[in-house]
Each structure stands twice: as C-alpha cells, then as structure tokens.
Amino acid sequence: MKKSSLLLVSAAAALALSLPAKAGESSLLVFDWAGFEVEGLYQAYKDKYGDAPTYSFYGDDDEAYQKIASGFKADVAHPCSQMVSKYRDAGLIEPWDPAKIPALADIDPKYLDSPIFKDDKGVWFIPTDWGAAAIAYNPEEVPAEDVASLQVFVNPKYQGRISLPNSSDDVWSLAYLATGVTDWTKVTDEQFAAAAAWLREAHKNVLSYWADPAEQAQTMASGEVLISWSWNDGVTALRNENYPVAFQREAKEGSATFFCGYVNLKDGPGDEARAYDFMNSWLRPEAARALLDNIGYGHSSLKAMETIPLEEQVTAGIGPVKAPILPQVPNDPQQREKQLAEFEKIKAGF
Template sequence: MKKTSVLLASAALATALSAPVQAGDPDFLVFDWAGFEVEGILQGFIDKNGDRPSYSFYGDDDEAYQKLASGFKADVAHPCSQMVSKYRDAGLIEPWDVSKIPAYATIDPKFLKSKIFADDEGVWFIPTDWGASAIAYNPEEVPAEDVASLQVFTNPKYAGRMSLPNSSDDVWALAYLATGVTDWTEVTEEQFEAAAAWLREVHPNVLSYWNDPSEQAQTMASGEVLISWSWNDGVAYLRADNYPVEFQREAAEGSSTFICGYVNLKDGPGAEEKAYDFMNSWLRPESAPALLEAIGYGHSSLTAMESIPMEEQVAAGIGPIDAPILPQVPNDPELRERQLAEFEKIKAGF
C-alpha cells in the first residue's frame, strides 16, 4: 500500500473525531475511541438488530469523562480501567446484569480482580480489550541496541525525532518504568518526583504528543518520527501499509499493559436491551481475530483468545515477554489527578 493510505486514514479519523455521531441504529449510541467500530466485533449486534450501533468518538479517557460529566448522553462508554472509579464516584454509571451476558464467565479472571469493577452492588465494568504501551521504532534508521533501554527517550541523538502519547496514564507509566517503578498502586513522593524529573528531561526531545494512533502512525510514516511510545494499534496501522516498524516490549526497564472495557451509562437515551446485544456481540469468540487484525489488541475472553495462534499474538505485541511490566490497573485517584496536572505543566515547559 502507498504512503497516502496512512495519511488518508489519519484524515478520515480526524473527520470522525470532529463529527458528533457516526450514524447507525438510532436506538443505541456508543461513546468510544475511534477505531473500535470493527464489523467483525459488531456482527452479532448487526445480525440481531439489522444495523450497526451509532457512534460518537473521543480522543482520550479524560476528554470522554469530562464530556459525559458535562451532560452528554450515550448508552455505553469505553473507558480504560483506571477511569472506572471516576465514573462510579460521579454517579454516571449503573451496574450490568451479567446474567444477560453469558460469555462474561469466559473473561480472564486476572482482568476482574479489582473491587472497583465488581462488588456487592454489582458489576460496573466489563473488560473487553487490552494492549501494550511500548517502543515503536523504525528499524531502518534506529539500531535495536538503541532501544534496548527506555533511556533512548533521553538520547540527544533522536532529539526532535520522537513522539509520546498525549495521555497522562501512558506517559506516567513510561516515566515510572524508566525510573525503576513497576507498580503504580504504591508510589512514594520520591518516586513521583523522580518520574516527573525524567519527563522534564525527555520533553525537549519530543517533536509531538500524539492524540490518537493514526496521528502517531502518520508522523512515523512521514519520517518525522523515528521512535514513539506507542500502543499496538499505531504499529498495526503502519504494518498494514508495509512501513518498517518494530515494537520493543522488552526494553531493560520493561513496558506497560492496559485493559479497557465498557460501562453502562445511567439514563442512556437508547434501548437498554441493545446494550446487552452489544456486549454479547463483543464477547463472541469471533470478535478476537477481528480485534487483533484491525488494531492489534488482545481480547479479554479466554475462550475468544484460544482462536488466535500464539505466533500471531507475539507478532501483534500481545504475547508473553521476558521483561518487567507495569500494569495500568486502577490506582489512587488523587495520585492520578496529580499526574494529570503535572503532565500539563511539563508539556507547557514548566
């Protein structure tokens, strides 16, 4: 495929993000990250209801939360795990009735451990997809030894040729890993300050903070960026267009993982039963290959993942690794807000 395909994909995504809704079923609206409207995931919903869901898109978790907290109405939303407590505390969500979602029982138990996700009041969050945050790089211009450590982001050799996500969670996961922390549920003041200092050291080297994977892929496809802290989907987009890219999850200090899923929004404008049709469609075994092919993510269902050969999982960057991992599990909400505020200062040069 030609270079223009990534550029056009990025332009199409920008259009999607600027549009309020991608029209589909008028009785069901999904508030989601762009890129997850994958037909193979939605096929069960389409078969039952005759149309795709309608979609409204956002670029990051905090943007989504602020819009919903300000009164925007949708039926379900797709936060990552560390945001669920904010949705609960703000009274924006209600529990799922998992008796209506038979495949809930197939979800990998490691994704269900938090009491924030499920308690005596019910199930508040249904994990559906997971991925990694790691180093994406152009192997034709960056030797593998240069990305053997996360300290590559401080290397002046690549000043102005690297990008980071405009996502506080992912950037802080990187900074904690780079300064020796693999568990952000127990962060000391000294560890926070060390991670913040590291991000300030990196900031002058950063060409851009990308807002979505297509934007990231575009800057790498153009040659502007050689090294990026990336999710799986940015790498998947580049590989689909035959760009040279590798995904280094085994840097000496490690890499990060995240889990995302769906919450049932309170007072949604659509038909409640269609929220269950949607979740049942997502958790079908057939959804896992479609998810992996489209954006390189893993599925939360053990049954679904059994359909994907391990070599394909490894190639996509979701296989087992021999390196430290910082899981982006729910952490202290006050720490998260502090990280968010500090990240804004760092981006502004302070």
C-alpha cells in the same frame, strides 16, 4: 500511495472526534475510541438488528470523562480500567446485569479482580480488550541496541525525532518504568519527583504528542518520527501499510500493559436491550480475530484468545515477554490527578 492512505486515516480520525461515525437509525449510541467501529466486533448485533450502532468518538480517556460529566448522553462508553472509579464516584454509570451476559464467565478473572469493577450490586465494568505500551521504532533508521533501554527517549541523538502519547497515564507509565518503578499503586513522593524530572528531559526530545494512533502512525510513516511510546494499534496500522516498524516490549526497564472495557451509562438515550446485545457480540470468541487484525489488541475472554495462535500473539505484541511489566491498573485517584496536572506543566515547558 501508502502515505496518502495514512493521511486520510488520520484526517478521518480527527473528524470522528467531533462527529458520530454513523448518522443513523440505530437506537444504540456507543461512545468509543476512534477506530473501534470494527464490524467484526458488533457482527452479532448487526445480524440481529440489521444495522450498526451509532458511534461518537474520542481520543483520550480524560476527554471522554469530561464530556460525559458535562452532560453528553450515550448508552455505553469504553474507558480503560483506571477511569472506572471516576465514573462510579460521579454517579455516571450503573451496573450491568451478569445474567444477561453469559460470556462474562469466559473473561480472564484477573481483569475483574477489583471491587471497583464487581460487587454485590453487579458488574460495573466489562473488560473487553487489552494491549501494551512500548517502544515503536523504525528498524531501518534506529539500531536495535538503541532501543534496548527506555533511556532512548532522553538520548540527544533523537532530539526532534520522538513522539509520545498525549495521555497522562501512558507517559507516566513510561516515566515510572524508566526510573525503576513497576507498580504505580505505591508511588512515593521521591519516585514521583524522579519520574517527573525524567519526563522533563524526555520532553526536550519530543517532536509531538500524538492524540490518537492514526496521528502517531502518520508521523512515523512520514519519517518525521523515528521512535514513539506506542500502543499496539499504531504499530498495526503501520504494518498494514507495509511501513518498516518494530515493537520493543523488552527494553531492560520493561513496558506497560493496559486493559479497557465498557460501562453502562446512566439515563442512556437508547434501548437497554441493544446495549446487552452489543456486549454479547463483543464477547464472542470470533471477535478476537477482528480485534487483533484491525487494532492489534488482545481480547479479555480466555475462549476468545484460544482462537489466536501464540505466534500471532507474539508478532502483534500481546504475547509473553521476559521483561518487567507495569500494569496500568486502577491507582489512587488523587495520585492520578497529580500526574495529570504535572503532565500539563511539562508539556507547557515548565
């Protein structure tokens, strides 16, 4: 029954990549990650308008950007921080008016500490959620000492039992950490080459590159995959189905963090007022519980995070850790494109 449930989730997520989740009467189209159509996040919006937003889904930041750049029309999109400069530089977004989003003042300042996100024209990016990229593993099959280091991903013992995200940013955060880099904004050519060589070794052990957390959870639930470089949501899905899974954020080389949020797309087809009401719903303190329980992520709002006890944060993998952290903050766009191209070569076996 449990495996069937995860298989159904995976199939539904795959279908959602190409179809809107709700056909509808709503005049707000949200372009979002699969799985974020959580009612508790848009509850105040629904209370006001009597309907849910219409959702269209994607599974990867670069996929989403390419679709928007190719002419797909939506009102808001949900990129992670390192993508915002691409949307700005391409003229695809416009700033939010802070006066219409009172809870903006409650966002942890570290998430807005960049001229890419906020300048004299307004706020270009509203951070809403954050999570970790770390080792998910089956503790019934994998000893804790094996995942004490990120070198588990190149350990021949686990050949064919490993999965990695089909996301350039996440695999490079892993490779940089594994080769001693915790700041990807200052990567030298030598460090890039070392990380690429490490990724090629890890590729030899990879059974699959997962496109979304539902797919990742299904491969771990089936027993095919024992170890994965994972976001919190895949771990949350497995725990909710009572599968044995642990989340190791304190490997000796460390783990990564990322944060994501919403941009206001230019020439959106819907009602601009609804876009602001959607954001105000997301930034309610009550949204933190829905975000944690359904997806396993932390909220950008300090007031919202105050509603989640510290022990729950630690269990979910969003508490403090005693290990190096690589923050996936905006980095050099040219370096990011270089990483993306090299990742495609590695996946192709070159």
